[in-house]
Amino acid sequence: MEDRPVPLPAAGEVLVAVSHAGVNRPDCLQRAGLYPPPKGASDLPGLEISGEVVALGEGASQELLGQKICALTNGGGYAEYCTVPCGQCLPVPEGLSMAEAAALPETLFTVWHNVFERGHARDGEVLLVHGGTSGIGTMAIKLGKLFGLTVIATCGSDAKCAAARDVGADLAINYREEDFGEAVRAFTGGGGADVILDVVAGAYTQRNLDCLAMDGRLVTIATLGGTTAEISVVKLMVKRQTLTGSTLRARSDNFKALLAQEIHQNAWPLVSEGLLRPQMDRLFPLAEAAAAHARMEAGEHVGKMVLVLAGEE
Numbered sequence: 001m002e003d004r005p006v007p008l009p010a011a012g013e014v015l016v017a018v019s020h021a022g023v024n025r026p027d028c029l030q031r032a033g034l035y036p037p038p039k040g041a042s043d044l045p046g047l048e049i050s051g052e053v054v055a056l057g058e059g060a061s062q063e064l065l066g067q068k069i070c071a072l073t074n075g076g077g078y079a080e081y082c083t084v085p086c087g088q089c090l091p092v093p094e095g096l097s098m099a100e101a102a103a104l105p106e107t108l109f110t111v112w113h114n115v116f117e118r119g120h121a122r123d124g125e126v127l128l129v130h131g132g133t134s135g136i137g138t139m140a141i142k143l144g145k146l147f148g149l150t151v152i153a154t155c156g157s158d159a160k161c162a163a164a165r166d167v168g169a170d171l172a173i174n175y176r177e178e179d180f181g182e183a184v185r186a187f188t189g190g191g192g193a194d195v196i197l198d199v200v201a202g203a204y205t206q207r208n209l210d211c212l213a214m215d216g217r218l219v220t221i222a223t224l225g226g227t228t229a230e231i232s233v234v235k236l237m238v239k240r241q242t243l244t245g246s247t248l249r250a251r252s253d254n255f256k257a258l259l260a261q262e263i264h265q266n267a268w269p270l271v272s273e274g275l276l277r278p279q280m281d282r283l284f285p286l287a288e289a290a291a292a293h294a295r296m297e298a299g300e301h302v303g304k305m306v307l308v309l310a311g312e313e
Contacts, residue, residue, distance in 0.1 A: 022305075028293050044075060044078050045077065046082065072105040111139045127196075136221070151170055197221065201223040201227065209236060214239050278303065
């Protein structure tokens with residue numbers, strides 16, 4: 001822990017008195033020196049927060065002052081104060097705790113963009129989610145079910161498979177005990193998954209394509225299994241498959257603002273109505289951020305871990 005000057009909001013930004021900050025795997029990577037912040041961003045970890053807007057930069061809407069918001073940040077969330085571009089803020093609706101609010105932006109922005117915008121998922125299709133009990137995995141399961149998808153999840157233990165089913169997965173596969181591709185093909189009558197959200201890459205890439213349906217879309221968002229892969233291009237061509245992927249942090253503020261608008265229009269009503277909530281794992285005081293990182297790196301969590309800066313424990 002250290003003291004720093006309170007940051008000043010630039011034009012188009014707000015200053016937020018942070019209540020809670022979500023913990024994400026990129027925070028662990030940044031701590032290890034493997035995921036440097038983009039140019040101009042804070043060197044502190046923290047990609048999502050909840051809190052109260054306490055100051056406005058030039059051009060920021062006066063209506064935001066005093067509002068309780070949650071936001072996707074460009075960095076700096078592990079602090080009592082954080083500056084955020086206005087377009088990346090979402091209002092905290094009644095009935096949503098500030099801890100839950102801090103657990104939503106990173107996973108919701110990531111899942112919405114990659115499953116529904118890049119993956120073009122639509123109701124009636126089958127979605128395969130790797131890492132089903134992670135923050136992103138649990139959000140993909142919940143959001144997929146709310147939008148009419150059949151959701152299959154892979155997990156590393158029977159206990160985590162049970163947790164994924166509790167979250168809403170139609171099928172949970174223990175990848176340590178059975179071949180996930182065979183299980184997917186059996187469950188879908190040989191058709192395969194229409195969309196796969198992959199955090200593994202590496203050797204998983206061809207295995208994913210092998211259980212991907214005709215005209216299926218494979219969306220890769222992390223490379224836990226390696227950064228390179230060898231695939232059969234002929235198989236991809238014959239099945240007319242799409243292989244894509246993305247990262248979010250390096251995208252422009254304008255892109256993130258447009259994505260926030262899409263989420264506010266399409267997914268935020270589900271939050272306001274109480275139909276969509278993050279799967280919460282555990283809260284940690286900010287001073288115990290290292291313990292949260294250790295829990296994440298050990299794979300012990302189910303859902304989201306959140307750091308408490310102020311407010312409820």
